[in-house]
Amino acid sequence: MITRDPISGVGIGLRAEHYEYVKRERPSIPWFEVLIDNYLGHGGQIQRHLQDFSELYPLTFHGVGMSLGSCDPLNKTYLDLLKQAIQTYQPVLVSDHLCWTGFQHEYVHDLLPMPYTEEAAHHVADRIKQAQDYLGTQILLENVSSYMQYQISDMSEAEFVAYVCVLADCHLLLDINNIYVSAFNHRFDANEYLSLMPTDRIQEFHLAGYEDQDDHLLDTHGQAIHPPVWELFKDAIKRFGARPTLIEWDNNVPEFSVLQQEAGKAELILDQEQHYAA
Amino acid sequence: MLPELQKQFMNGLLRKDALILKQLDSQIRDSQQQLNIYRNSYRGGLLKAMKDIYPVTEQLLGETFFEAMCLRYIEQTPCQSFDINQYGANFSKFTDAFSPVKALIYLPDVIRLEWAWHHAYQATEPPEHDFSPLLNFDETQLASLYFSLQPSMTLLASPYPVDLIWSANQITEGESVNLDAGPHHLVIWRTGLNSHIDTVDLEFFNFLIFIQNHHTLGVIQENDPQFEEHLAIGLQRGYFSHYHF
Ligand SMILES: [Fe+2]
16 A cells, blocks of 8 residues: 655656756655656666655656556566565555557557457456556556557547546546647547546646657657647646646656756646636 | 457567558558557667667667667567566677678677676666575585576676777777787676676686586586685675575
């Protein structure tokens, strides 16, 4: 069971480029999110960093390794390592994605979307329940960006996300950038998507920058958050109220101060817009 | 339905099988184009992982050639671990058989060294083992013992001074290394937070190979005239993680 105090405000995704800076300067950031898969099963300096940061800041764990939508059996080795890390470092939240990342011992290390069907919803929800039981904690499920759609889907992505959360009784990590990217790629209405989300289950927001490939948007986390994503974030806060919000930046990682500026913008929106929420 | 769909997608992504294309909705975007976006991102992710692990190899080959070679490797080698940090383990074997780099005779061993360095950096520490009871063992007991090397450790014998090539090419192109400097026997491992590349002599290296191949101390003693000295050095340097009967 996770027993840390709840977090609030705008956190930052911790990246290797900033390890030394953060340890030295101890910037005033309410919490950091770590990509936990990078630490699992590793010792030495890698484990030392995680140890150090867990003593300095509240942490949330964010992973891709559960492969919750896959038709393989749940990976016990991975879950054991994750469970051990949860017990050792006591993260405030633990999250993974509504996707699959591989099948039959071949791993893509990418977030592959599910078909939006009744069968797929029950499949992934059953696995989330198993994972939650195994880990002894509820997890947050994140919506992913996607670039393909299956013929057999017979509900919308938003309906699917909401349905799975209810079936699995898990929390929701709503990635605002991912909604925007998928809405652009698949021509759906992002605000209508928000209107279908289960408000009470939302425990965190993600914000990141995409890359414009003309014909589609690519979720690269390699630049500043784009204006329409900020707008959608405002809409989300008006609708749902404030939640812990994370700035994600994984490629072309800039100086830490740039991330702090992004966090400052998000902080302002949280302050200004949350009063509209019922 | 779902397993079949996932299988078809993997075959499409990794083996260019066309079955999955019929399963994708092409109203907005061509099916092949949808799959290509995922192919590119898959290849890009693994390429990035390999660039992180093999910076010296990239330095030696130049970025363009290195990337092309990695992509060829990636085409042939699906990732079989949930941990992307395990990807690229058999890149040296691939290089052994990759004729365009045949002239760089030392390259596969440089790759082995880079992998060993990567492995040492991320290996987990075994629990502390108490070696002091050894002092009370008699000859027969000692002879029946097995030792284990530290899990971070790789033993690498090369006809070339690959450790010198490695250190000369750390960030910028380094000074030239005399390839005739003779064979080098290397122990790549980590203590605490620090990784090391130790150069050892052939006899001690062979002793370590015996340990690695799970021979009893008795068998090793019969084969190594400097057995006692070697055992003492190994213990003193902390090369062993534990022993068992
Ligand atoms: Fe995200």
